[in-house]
Amino acid sequence: MTSATPLLRVEDLHVAFPIRSSYLRRVVGYVEAVAGISFDLDAGQTVGLVGESGCGKSTTARAIVGLTPIRQGHVDLNGHTIRVGTAGARSAINPEIQMVFQDPFTSLNPRLKGFQVISEGWEVNKRLLPHKEWSSEAARLLGAVGLPHDYLTRYPSQLSGGERQRLAIARALAIRPKLLICDEATSALDVSVKTQLLLLFQRLQAETGISYLFITHDTDVVRHLAQHVLVMYLGKIMEAGPTDAVFRRPMHPYTQALLSSVPRLRPWQRQGRRKRIILRGEVPSIVNPPSGCRFRTRCWKAAAICASTEPQLEPGDSMRKIACHFPEADHGESSPY
Amino acid sequence: MAAQCLLEVNELTIEVRAGDKVYPAVRDLSFRINAGEAVALVGESGSGKSLTAQAILGILPKETTRLASGNVFFGGSRIAGGGTQTPKGLRGTEIAMVFQDPVSSLNPLIVVGDQIAEMFREHRGDSRAAARKATLELMEQVGLPDPLERYKQYPHELSGGLRQRVMIAIALSLKPRLLIADEPTTALDVTIQAQLMDLILRLKEEYGLAVLLITHDLALAAEATSKIVVMYAGRAMEIGPLAEVYERPDHPYTASLLRAVPSDVGGSSDLYPIPGTPPDPAHSVPGCPFHPRCYMATPRCKTSTPRLEAVLDPDMHAGLADPSRYSACHYRDAIVPIPIVPGVVSRD
Numbered sequence: 001m002t003s004a005t006p007l008l009r010v011e012d013l014h015v016a017f018p019i020r021s022s023y024l025r026r027v028v029g030y031v032e033a034v035a036g037i038s039f040d041l042d043a044g045q046t047v048g049l050v051g052e053s054g055c056g057k058s059t060t061a062r063a064i065v066g067l068t069p070i071r072q073g074h075v076d077l078n079g080h081t082i083r084v085g086t087a088g089a090r091s092a093i094n095p096e097i098q099m100v101f102q103d104p105f106t107s108l109n110p111r112l113k114g115f116q117v118i119s120e121g122w123e124v125n126k127r128l129l130p131h132k133e134w135s136s137e138a139a140r141l142l143g144a145v146g147l148p149h150d151y152l153t154r155y156p157s158q159l160s161g162g163e164r165q166r167l168a169i170a171r172a173l174a175i176r177p178k179l180l181i182c183d184e185a186t187s188a189l190d191v192s193v194k195t196q197l198l199l200l201f202q203r204l205q206a207e208t209g210i211s212y213l214f215i216t217h218d219t220d221v222v223r224h225l226a227q228h229v230l231v232m233y234l235g236k237i238m239e240a241g242p243t244d245a246v247f248r249r250p251m252h253p254y255t256q257a258l259l260s261s262v263p264r265l266r267p268w269q270r271q272g273r274r275k276r277i278i279l280r281g282e283v284p285s286i287v288n289p290p291s292g293c294r295f296r297t298r299c300w301k302a303a304a305i306c307a308s309t310e311p312q313l314e315p316g317d318s319m320r321k322i323a324c325h326f327p328e329a330d331h332g333e334s335s336p337y
Numbered sequence: 338m339a340a341q342c343l344l345e346v347n348e349l350t351i352e353v354r355a356g357d358k359v360y361p362a363v364r365d366l367s368f369r370i371n372a373g374e375a376v377a378l379v380g381e382s383g384s385g386k387s388l389t390a391q392a393i394l395g396i397l398p399k400e401t402t403r404l405a406s407g408n409v410f411f412g413g414s415r416i417a418g419g420g421t422q423t424p425k426g427l428r429g430t431e432i433a434m435v436f437q438d439p440v441s442s443l444n445p446l447i448v449v450g451d452q453i454a455e456m457f458r459e460h461r462g463d464s465r466a467a468a469r470k471a472t473l474e475l476m477e478q479v480g481l482p483d484p485l486e487r488y489k490q491y492p493h494e495l496s497g498g499l500r501q502r503v504m505i506a507i508a509l510s511l512k513p514r515l516l517i518a519d520e521p522t523t524a525l526d527v528t529i530q531a532q533l534m535d536l537i538l539r540l541k542e543e544y545g546l547a548v549l550l551i552t553h554d555l556a557l558a559a560e561a562t563s564k565i566v567v568m569y570a571g572r573a574m575e576i577g578p579l580a581e582v583y584e585r586p587d588h589p590y591t592a593s594l595l596r597a598v599p600s601d602v603g604g605s606s607d608l609y610p611i612p613g614t615p616p617d618p619a620h621s622v623p624g625c626p627f628h629p630r631c632y633m634a635t636p637r638c639k640t641s642t643p644r645l646e647a648v649l650d651p652d653m654h655a656g657l658a659d660p661s662r663y664s665a666c667h668y669r670d671a672i673v674p675i676p677i678v679p680g681v682v683s684r685d
Contacts, residue, residue: 052526160614161382162614163614190381190382190553190615191555191597191599192381192593192594192597192615193610193614193615195598195599195608196610198599198608198610202608217526217527223599224599224608257528258528260531261527261528261530261531263530263554263556264556264559264560265556265595265598266559267559267560268580278531278535279528279531279532281482283496
C-alpha cells in the first residue's frame with residue numbers, strides 16, 4: 001500500500017449516530033461507531049476488514065458507499081475526494097463503488113427477473129451501455145458469475161442462496177465498478193457453496209483487476225482473499241498489515257484472541273497447535289467506550305497506562321501497524337493461527 | 338470400555354408437508370449416543386439435522402411434519418415411534434435443549450432469574466427461597482457475572498452471549514442426561530462462541546452429560562465432540578469416531594466437505610468447493626443423493642441407493658468390518674482421495 005495514488009483512501013474516518021432524548025428527541029450526544037480509521041486500497045487488491053459485531057466494520061462500508069453520512073475525515077477515490085465529513089447531507093452514490101450484501105433473500109427485488117435485476121443499473125445510468133447491447137451483456141455477466149443463461153428469465157425465489165448471491169454479484173458488476181464492497185457476502189451460505197463463491201471472487205479479480213473490500217467476521221474469507229487485513233474493535237483499528245504476517249503472527253492481544261477463538265478443523269494435529277485464549281466478558285457498550293485502550297477491559301495484559309493513554313497505531317515488523325502499549329509476537333515459533 | 342447406550346435413533350423417517358406435497362426430509366436415520374459422550378450431527382442446510390433434534394425432543398411441528406416410521410430409545414425404553422412422540426415429561430428433566438436463538442426461547446416479560454427458578458419450583462417443588470438459592474448457584478456456575486444483579490434483568494437487557502448462558506442454566510437446572518444443542522453459537526461472535534463451548538464442555542465433564550451438537554461447522558464439531566454423524570439430503574452418509582473420519586473419510590461426501598473448508602492448517606491456501614448445488618429436500622434424486630456432485634459416481638450410483646453399512650477395517654485381515662465406522666457408499670471400502678484439479682487462482 002505504498003503507490004502514489006491508491007484507488008481508495010480512507011483518512012481519519014469518523015461516523016457518529018446521534019443519541020436523542022426520549023421525550024423531545026433532542027440530540028443529547030453521539031455514539032461514535034467508527035472513531036477515526038485510515039487505510040489505503042490499491043487497484044486490483046483486496047483489503048479485509050474483520051471484527052466482531054458492533055465493531056463498526058459495516059458502518060465503515062456504508063460510509064464509503066455513501067449510505068451513511070460521515071462526521072469527520074474523508075474518502076478519496078482515485079485521488080478525488082468523494083466524501084467529506086461535514087454536517088451536510090449524504091453525498092451522491094458513486095457508480096464506481098458497488099456493494100454486495102449478506103442476505104441474498106432480502107437484497108434482491110422478488111418481482112424482478114434475472115435480466116431486470118442486472119439491467120437496473122443501466123436503466124439508471126443511461127450512458128453506461130447502449131440499449132441494444134443489454135441482453136448480450138446481461139448474458140455475458142451471468143456466464144461470468146457461473147449461472148446458466150436461462151436464469152435471465154427466472155425470479156429470485158426460483159434460485160438457491162448461492163445462486164442469488166451470484167446474481168447479486170452480476171448486478172454489481174454490471175455497472176463496471178472499480179471497487180466492490182462485500183459485506184458478509186458469503187456468511188449466509190453453506191460451506192460447499194461459500195467456497196465456490198470465494199473462487200469466483202478470486203477469478204473475477206484476476207480477469208478484471210477489480211478491487212475488493214471484504215467486510216466479514218469470517219477470518220477464513222480474509223485469509224483466502226485479502227492481501228491486507230484490518231482488525232477492528234469498538235470503532236478503532238487494533239492491528240493492520242499484510243494478511244500473511246498478521247494471521248501467522250498476530251501481535252495485538254485482540255488479534256491473538258480473535259484468531260485463537262476460531263475452531264480448528266483438525267485440533268489434534270500438532271501443526272495447528274496454538275494457545276487457546278478465551279477472553280473474559282463481553283464487548284463493552286460503544287455508547288460508553290472504555291478510557292484509553294478500548295480493548296483493555298478484556299485484555300490480560302492491561303496495565304495502568306492502558307486506561308490513561310490511548311495507544312496509537314504504530315509501525316511494527318512485517319509492514320504492520322499495531323495499536324497496543326504491549327504488542328508482542330506470539331511465543332509459538334511459527335504457529336499458524 | 339463397555340459404554341452404556343443412552344440414546345438410540347433407529348430407522349427414523351420424518352415426512353414434511355409443503356403445500357400438497359409430502360416428502361421424507363429424514364430417511365432411515367440410525368445412530369447412537371452413549372452416556373457421557375459428545376456426538377456431532379453435521380450437515381448443510383436442508384440435510385434434516387434440526388428435524389432429527391426436534392423428533393428426539395418430541396417437538397416436531399404437528400401441522401407440517403410427521404414421524405413416519407422408526408423409533409427413538411432413551412435409556413433402554415422407547416420414547417418415540419409407533420405413533421407416539423417423546424413425552425413432555427422427559428424434556429428438561431432427562432433431555433434438555435439449547436437452540437440457536439435464545440431470544441425466542443425466553444419469555445421477554447419475566448426476569449431471567451425467575452425463568453431459571455421456575456424449573457426448580459415446577460419440577461422439584463422447591464419453595465420460593467430454595468429455588469432462588471439454587472438459581473443463584475447455577476448462574477454462578479454458568480458464568481453469569483453478578484448473579485444478584487442479573488437475576489432481576491429481563492432478557493432484552495442481556496447480550497446474546499449472556500442470554501445463551503441463561504438458556505444453558507435452564508437446560509442444566511434439572512441435571513439432564515442428554516443435552517441437545519442445535520447451532521448454539523451460530524448467532525454469536527467467535528470469542529463468545531469460544532467462551533460458551535468451553536462452558537458446555539466443562540459442564541459436560543462435571544455432570545457426566547451426553548451432548549448432541551447439531552452444527553454445520555466441521556471445525557466446531559471437531560473441537561467439541563468425539564463422534565460424528567454426517568448427514569446429506571436427510572440420510573446419514575457416514576458415522577464414526579470424529580478424528581478417524583476427518584483423517585480418513587469413508588464417504589466421498591465427507592471427503593468433499595472436509596476439502597471444501599477454507600482452512601489453512603494444512604499449509605495450503607487453495608480452495609476446493611463441491612460442484613453443483615446442495616440438494617432440495619423436496620426433489621429427491623434417484624440412487625445416492627450425492628451422486629450429482631460426487632467425484633466417484635458411477636452409473637450404479639444413479640439407480641441404486643446405498644445403505645449405511647459397516648466399513649471393512651483396513652488394518653484387519655480381509656473381510657472384517659470395523660465396528661465403529663459406517664458409510665452409505667457403494668464403494669465404502671475403496672474410497673479414493675479427491676482428484677486435485679488445478680485452476681485455483683493464486684492470491685498474489
